Amino acid sequence: MNPEKRARNVAAAVHARLLRRHPGLRSEQASESLPIILGQRRIYVLPSSFGVGFGGVMLLMLLGALNYNNNAALLLTCVLGAASAQSMYGAFRSLHGLRLVTVKPGPATAGGPVRIMMGFEASLRPRGPLRLVAAGASHPFALDREARATISITLHAERRGWMHLPALKLESTWPFGLFRAWSWVHPETLALIYPVPEDGGPPPGRAGIDAKPVRLGRDSGEEYAGLRDYQPGDPPRRIAWRASARSDTLLFRLHESPPAQTLWTLRWDELRALDPERRIMRLARWVDEAHRDGREWVLELPQQILGPDRGSAHFHACMTALAILP
Amino acid sequence: MAPANRVPDQRAFALLILSAAVTLVLHAPHLPLWLPMPAALLLLLCWAFRRRGRRFPVLARYVLVLALPLAVVASYGTIFGRLPGAALAVGLLTLKLTETETLRDARIVIATSAFVLMSALLFGQSLLQTALVCVALWPLLTAAMSLEPAAGPTRALMHGSALRLMLALPVALVAFVLIPRLASPLWGAPGMQVAKTGVSARMTPGAIGQLLIDDQPAFRVGFQGPIPARPLRYFRAVVLWHFDGRSWTPGHAALPLERLIIRDRPSRYTVTLDATRQTLLPALDIPVDTAPGTFSTAARTLLAMRPIDHTLRYTLESATDYTLSPQLVPDERTLALQLPVGADPRARALAAQWRARYGGNSRAIVASALRMFRNGGFRYTLVPPPLGRQQVDDFLFRTRAGFCEHYASAFVFLMRAAGVPARVVAGYQGGYANRTAGYLLVRQSDAHAWAEVWIPGDGWVRVDPTAAVSPDRISLGATAAAQTADAPWFLSGWWIGFRNRIDVVNRLWNQAVVGFDALRQRALLTQFGLDPSRWQSVALALGGALGMALAVGLALALREPGKRGDALATGFQRLERRLTRARCARRPGEAPVAYLRRAASSLPSPAATTLMALAGRFAQLRYGGTQPPPPLAVRDWVRKAKDFRP
Amino acid sequence: MPEATLARNDATQQRLVHALAQVNQLLLGKTHAVRLSFACLLAGGHLLLEDIPGVGKTTLAHALARACGLAFQRVQFTSDLTPTDIIGVGIYERELGHFRFHPGPLFTELLLADEINRGTPKVQSALLEAMAEGQVSTEGETRPLSPVFTVIATQNPLDMAGTHPLPDSQLDRFLMRLSLGYPDAAAERALLSGVDRREMLRDLTIHLTPADLVELRRRARTVDASTAVLDYVQSLLSASRAHPQIRVGLSPRAGLALLAAARAWAMLAGRSYVMPEDVQAVFPAVAAHRIQIQHGANGETLAAKLLAEVSVRA
Structure with a gap:
């Protein structure tokens, strides 16, 4: 083995060992379960570019003070240097002991934004503001009086189904921006991305889908809801003659007519003509429509049947089922 | 991603303006007159523009950027050097604020401010100045904190930066003591000419006596014995032989060292002299020896080998009862009777009169001259009326108002015209005896000029014509003597007293900090068992101290205290x-x-x-x-x- | 100070304790649920009982009304029930020559709305509106309800066919949602061998008056909640908002409800200040129906989970 190759091997081994010992050093680490606690092992501190520049200026000041034997200027430089060195600790202390306790993805559809709410906690000592860097965007935040913070970041949801979160960088340059402390976290939480509903397309009834109307209530007629004075233009067949006989004026019967309730049965098998993704998109649109119209619907998928039911819980159950279809 | 593009918010900007304004104020005393007010106005404008959410007009900025160096050149003739450099730096800092649009700009302003703040100390490193500059770091660091996103309320920022400055002090002191001082400068000439006032080897009575209202300490004297009485506190710095009708200068003759007979036990004392950029060393009348690195002129004034760039300490012995030069060598006599040709005929005529009346009786001639000053309607003032071409005549017969330089000059002129060998001595007289700290503080305003006349048998005898006019000048000091008529208000009595009392702090500062040079550092480190001659040991100490500071900081950073106060x-x-x-x-x-x-x-x-x-x-x-x-x-x-x- | 207030009004407090004991005797083995329903009443909130038939929902409502001396009305919700059926209707009276308002069952002090999910949305919203406003507007006139007007609604969670479940957004009109569940073996045995509950109901002593209830409610509002307790409530709220299995967390109104219920609970315990324990005791009942959960989760389970996850700071 030639020495160059050996040196390369050694370097690779050292690098691997370093990464093993310090998982926070790289972003492509394995995801971790919550809560993620930022211990000293996974926090890294280096001067920021401003820190390097400012250090240069201070070096200049030091040389100038020494050269001109100006002790007052030297003292000033020392004070400034000692004060700015604390930036290193400030940045570290802002991150140290921080806990990522909750990661909560919001509702999202494929191709759209997905909001991820992240809850942080820490001990009650004062700590500087932090930044969460995700997908190229920096989200500054500070913990509140109770040492808690909830921040939401927006990621792009590529496709339906379970989405892995990218590695996130937590960093702080508190207090003077001269040093940057950072740590990579990779929560294992998955975000559920709903399929995007089809844009346009036929309604369920006309697409050969079984849409049988069902009546609700015991009697199928209109329901009596009260009396009021007759006004010109009211249909005469609704005048309550018997009640009017007891009064001086004509009374008019008010009726309730319940909305025409139809049960939609949305079947996967009925859409054989389309490819699976299109089917999912169409079903998603129908589910969405049914939910918005306040209907009752059944979703029949290859493995399961959901409903009949209505309401948001049913809606989310259906969308979840559609999202995780293979 | 790039946070450098973030715009600093209004609060951050206001703090930047504040720190720039503080920098401006600290530089104002030595900036050319045209700069501070417009710069302050510009800062105010920047602030107003930002408040309204508008940008500073680009055209105006370009005009100002072009105008600044031109104005500096117009004032100083150059843009190089300390004063033009300071003016340029302050001006550029102000102008940078007109285009502070991004975080990057704001950070440049902060770094520049820090540098310009430090440069203010090149113009003086008194305790007050240094403390002010250190305090000026406060808004600067607060501004840096306010640039952080989600930085919190301003009060917390002020508190945080103040706390960090306090924490920085002990570490800074250790580093200050341990950072190795340069034995010789790396570049440039540290002793660039300074407009430092002080007794110089040239005396022009017609010129404005700025020196006398300069309240800066000139030097401090620690006596081993008791501090001499005020009338005896004459510190000679230079003897002026040659008069050209306007100015007195030392002349260039090589004379033998004057003989000195002392009759009392010389007292021993140590002078701490602030940097003067000259070689003159004041010594109590009359020094009997020289300190290392100094030598004595013929007329027993001391000179340093090199211009004094830093605070200098030297120990001397002086006698107060003495006879100087009982015999006058011919060369000396010629010099001591030199007068400019044809100048001041009326004074010469008066002197000739005395000569005719008293003949060779030098004492009588001296006495009559002093009598004339005392009774001839002369007045002591620090702001004398200007003198004409025939300076001495004009002073003696027309204005009759002036301070020590005028009297010494006119007196010596009269003596020489009357045939009595005489010379002007410039130095300091008086000073404030700080009894508690046991030292004498002599200020620039204690600068004084007097005469020495040579009397056969007695040698050179000190005669102070100013004392004849204003005995207060000798017993109380120049400013007090002039106070009745025309002292500036800020030099009123209680203020002078107060300043004299707190000077002990300044003295400590000068000794401990300003004068902490390579030599003192070596002495201090040796006490702690370090061998300063080997750089490794100093580096080791410095590294060790910094390492310890890092470790302590890390230990503090890892501490997780509970909720405080609960x-x-x-x-x-x-x-x-x-x-x-x-x-x-x-x-x-x-x-x-x-x-x-x-x-x-x-x-x-x-x-x-x-x-x-x-x-x-x-x-x-x-x-x-x-x-x-x-x-x-x-x-x-x-x-x-x-x-x-x- | 509140301790002194408690002492002065000790008699009222005593009667409250008696009323509680009496209802407990009637509903064997349901101490916690009974206590919660009392707390709900004292906090001035409405109660939703979600349970299968026959576990004592009606008995509880009846007993509460009886023990607290409240006028009681019961409405069975059906699909043909109209708003006027509960609000009342103006009927023309010939001898008077104008319409006279015949108040419906709403104008009572304690209303049992049985099987509320069988009513049409129209009736439901009429009731919910009355609950929220404390008054009804009918035929252009606004009529105030009783100051102690309280609704106990029941719902059968299993038999959902042809029903109109209350929408999520309306559920938080109810301060608490409770389910009584089956009694334990001992209680069931006592129930079987004991006297008929209906007879016992009739024999119940009236311990409190509506005026007492008003006073007790006022006092419940003055129970102290220290910053430590407020902090805890706040952390529960924020934890509910951040929990991955909860789609929509607790609202600020839910926070207020939680605090009011905890105050009433503390008062029932004879304390003049709220402790985190009080908050924990009422939390499932107050919070479970207010959180909108992911598919497949259960509100009560999640509430319990939240309680276990949010640490109480000393």
Whole structure:
């Protein structure tokens, strides 16, 4: 083995060992379960570019003070240097002991934004503001009086189904921006991305889908809801003659007519003509429509049947089922 | 991603303006007159523009950027050097604020401000100036903090930066002591000409006597014996032989050292002289020896080998009862009778009169001259009327008003015209004796000029014509003497007294900090067993100290204290730790009181009763109607909880 | 100070304790649920009982009304029930020559709305509106309800066919949602061998008056909640908002409800200040129906989970 190759091997081994010992050093680490606690092992501190520049200026000041034997200027430089060195600790202390306790993805559809709410906690000592860097965007935040913070970041949801979160960088340059402390976290939480509903397309009834109307209530007629004075233009067949006989004026019967309730049965098998993704998109649109119209619907998928039911819980159950279809 | 593009918010900008304004104020005393006010106005404008959410006009900025160097060149003739450099730096800092649009710009302003702040100390490193510059770091660091996103309220920022500055002081002091000083400068000439006032080797009575209202300390004298009485405190710095009708200069003749006979025990003293950029060293009349690195002129004034760039300390012995040069060598006599040709005929005529009346009786001639000054309507003032071409005549017969330089000059002229050998001596007289600290403080305003006449048998005799006009000048000092008529208000009596008293602090500062040069550093480090001649040992000490500071900082950074000030919570946490060790840990989400009661139920009876009582009391204190809980009750609970053993 | 208030009004407090004991006797083995329903009443909130038939929902409502001396009305919700059926209707009276308002069952002090999910949305919203406003507007006139007007609604969670479940957004009109569940073996045995509950109901002593209830409610509002408790409530709220299995967390109104219920609970315990334990006791009942959960999760389970996850700071 030639020495160059050996040196390369050694370097690779050292690098691997370093990464093993310090998982926070790289972003492509394995995801971790919550809560993620930022211990000293996974926090890294280096001067920021401003820190390097400012250090240069201070070096200049030091040389100038020494050269001109100006002790007052030297003292000033020392004070400034000692004060700015604390930036290193400030940045570290802002991150140290921080806990990522909750990661909560919001509702999202494929191709759209997905909001991820992240809850942080820490001990009650004062700590500087932090930044969460995700997908190229920096989200500054500070913990509140109770040492808690909830921040939401927006990621792009590529496709339906379970989405892995990218590695996130937590960093702080508190207090003077001269040093940057950072740590990579990779929560294992998955975000559920709903399929995007089809844009346009036929309604369920006309697409050969079984849409049988069902009546609700015991009697199928209109329901009596009260009396009021007759006004010109009211249909005469609704005048309550018997009640009017007891009064001086004509009374008019008010009726309730319940909305025409139809049960939609949305079947996967009925859409054989389309490819699976299109089917999912169409079903998603129908589910969405049914939910918005306040209907009752059944979703029949290859493995399961959901409903009949209505309401948001049913809606989310259906969308979840559609999202995780293979 | 690039946070450098973030725009600093209005508060950050206001803080930047504030720190730039403080920098401007600290530089203002030595900036050309045209700069400070417009710069301040420009800062105000920047602030106003930013408040309204508008940008500074680009055209105006370009014009100003072009105009600044031109104006500096117009004032100084160059843009190089300390003064033009300072003017340029302050101007550029101000102009940078007109285009501070991004975070990057703001950070450049901060770094520049720090540098310009430091450069203010090149113009003087007094305690006050240094303290002011250090305080000026406060808004600067606060501005840096305010640039952080989600930085919090301003008050917290001010508090945080002040705290960090305080924490920085001890580390800074250690570094200050240990950073190796350069034995010789790396570049440039540190002793660039300074407009430092002080007694110089040239005296022009017609020129404005700026020196006399300069309140800066010139030097301090620590006596081993008692401090001499005020009338004896004449410090000679230079002897002026040659008069050209306008100015007195030392002349260029090589004379032998004048003989000195002393009649009392010389007193020993140490002078701490602030940098003068000259070679003159004041010494109490009359020095009997020289200090290392100095030599004596023929007329027994001391000179340093090199211009004095730094505060210098030297120890001398002086006698007050003496005879100087009982015999006058011919060369000396020629010099001591030199007069410019044809100048001041009226003075010459007066002197000829005295000569005719008293003949060779030098003492009588001196006496008549002093009598004339005392009774001839002469007046002591620090702001004399200007003198014409025939300076001495004009002074003696027309204005009759002036200070020591005028009197010494006219007196020596008269003496020489009357045939009495005479010379002007410039130096300091008086000073403030700080009895508590045991030293004499001599200010630039104590600068003085007097005469020496040669009298056969007595040698050179000191004659102070100013004393004849204004005895106060000798007994009280120049400013006090001039006070009756025309002292500036800020030099009133109590202020001078106050300043004299607090000067002891300045002296300490000068000795401990400003004068802490390579030599003193070596002396100090040797005391701690370091060998400063080997750089490794100093580097080791510096590295060790910095390493220790880092370690202490890291230890502090890793500390996780509980909620501060909440003794009840801390006490509960201690109790909880104790119970946890006794195998009774709190369940997740369990409330404190419920936890204590559950723990009590698992304990034997006496401990259980105590714990139940503690739980009940804790509930009352933590959740009861009196919030915050009374401190005494809390302390009582904490004590009882501390005593509890499961 | 509140301790002194408690002492002065000790008689009222005593009667409250008696009323509680009496209802407990009637509903064997349901101490927690009974206590919660009392707390709900004292906090001035409405109660939703979600349970299968026959576990004592009606008995509880009846007993509460009886023990607290409240006028009681019961409405069975059906699909043909109209708003006027509960609000009342103006009927023309010939001898008077104008319409006279005949108040419906709403104008009572304690209303049992049985099987509320069988009513049409129209009736439901009429009731919910009355609950929220404390008054009804009908035929252009605004009529105030009783100051102690309280609704106990029941819902059968299993038999959902042809029903109109209350929408999520309306559920938080109810301060608490409770389910009684089956009694334990001992209680069931006592029930079987004991006297008929209906007879016992009739024999119940009236311990409190509506005026007492008003006073008790006022006092419940003055129970102290220290910053430690407020902090805890706040952390529960924020934890509910951040929990991955919860779609929509607790609202600020839910926070207020939680605090009000905890205050009433503390008062029932004879304390003049709230402790985190009080908050924990009422939390599932107050919070479970207010959180909108992911598919497949259960509100009560999640509430319990939240309680276990949010640490109580000393």
